[in-house]
Amino acid sequence: MKYITILILFISAQFSFGQRSFTFEGTEIPAGTKAHFKIPVEDSGESTFIPITIFNGATTGETLGITAGVHGYEYPPILGAQRLIKSIDPKNLKGTVILVQVANLNSFLNRKSFMKPEDDKNLNRVFPGKKDGNLSEQIAYYISNSIINRVDYFLDMHAGDAAEDLMSYGAYYRNANMPEISATGKRMALALGFDHIVTFNTDGKDYMKAEKPSLYTSAEAFKRGIPSIDIECGRLGIADMQAAEQVEQAVLALLQELDFTSNSKEAAQNPANIITERTYAESSASGIFYPLKKAGDYVVKGMEVGYITDFFGNIKETVYAEANGLLLLILGTPPVNKGETLTVIGQFEQ
Structure with missing residues (x-):
């Protein structure tokens, strides 16, 4: 009986620990x-x-x-x-x-x-x-x-x-x-x-x-x-x-x-720093975007982070940080269309 019990335990262990296909x-x-x-x-x-x-x-x-x-x-x-x-x-x-x-x-x-x-x-x-x-x-x-x-x-x-x-x-x-x-x-x-x-x-x-x-x-x-x-x-x-x-x-x-x-x-x-909120900013104009900050920079509300010109160099929109926090994302190439996301700012856990 002892050997039967050992065999049952062995078989049970195989099914418990072995991975089926x-x-x-x-x-x-x-x-x-x-x-x-x-x-x-x-x-x-x-x-x-x-x-x-x-x-x-x-x-x-x-x-x-x-x-x-x-x-x-x-x-x-x-x-x-x-x-x-x-x-x-x-x-x-x-x-x-x-x-x-x-x-x-x-x-x-x-x-x-x-x-x-x-x-x-x-x-x-x-x-x-x-x-x-x-x-x-x-x-x-x-x-x-x-x-x-x-x-x-x-x-x-x-x-x-x-x-x-x-x-x-x-x-x-x-x-x-x-x-x-x-x-x-x-x-x-x-x-x-x-x-x-x-x-x-x-x-x-x-x-x-x-x-x-x-x-x-x-x-x-x-x-x-x-x-x-x-x-x-x-x-x-x-x-x-x-x-x-x-x-x-x-x-x-x-x-x-x-x-x-x-x-x-x-x-x-x-x-790790925990970010609990994100603030998005969209472009109000199409044209050429010039970022003044890069992803990973800390910004404060009202800070200038970039600007948009028309195709003759005239400034159409100045882009400001809309919150205090960490710049998670900023548009990194010149083309920009109205309504596109320009920046995402993360706010930290309080």
């Missing part, structure tokens, strides 16, 4: 391995695909979903995701990581900011998407219903595109009615290792209402009750390999924090 798109991915997928998307004669990597760990655990390249001109997260193909070792992984390498592939290949060339849509404004919609809506629908709905945690990775001088930071979603999920998101964001963490406060936001679309990739996950964070790392559409490495290391630190990988080294305590 993970099924994705009808394919079984064995424990301790990774697999690559190309998910086709077609609409009205136009086509694209979504490149996805699944890392199925050697032992049972939770699932983390990651998207890169929702905006195809934001290169460091895309390059960081490419680095993760080698740096995430499924043999040393607990649980499963679903990594969308480039969500907005045609935007990436056509070097086009924000929009997909075929349907002129901003992918990060159409979630949760439509099953039979245009390409962007179909991509959003697939990510919402084949990836987000399978994960326990979610990360969306961005950077400053071709026109955006943006400082790097982590961010998390919070809502007063979701305290535990919000707290987990904050812990995840702090683990990324950035000096600044932005709080996406969703209290009272229209996109949190059940009958309204979530619009944003990570907002869709948060709305479904999943702790959700963002990375913003990189600027001006530059393929900055240092920023790509920072993205890679941030994800690896997140995996360690969430117990997907072993704590091989003591995690550094991140004395």
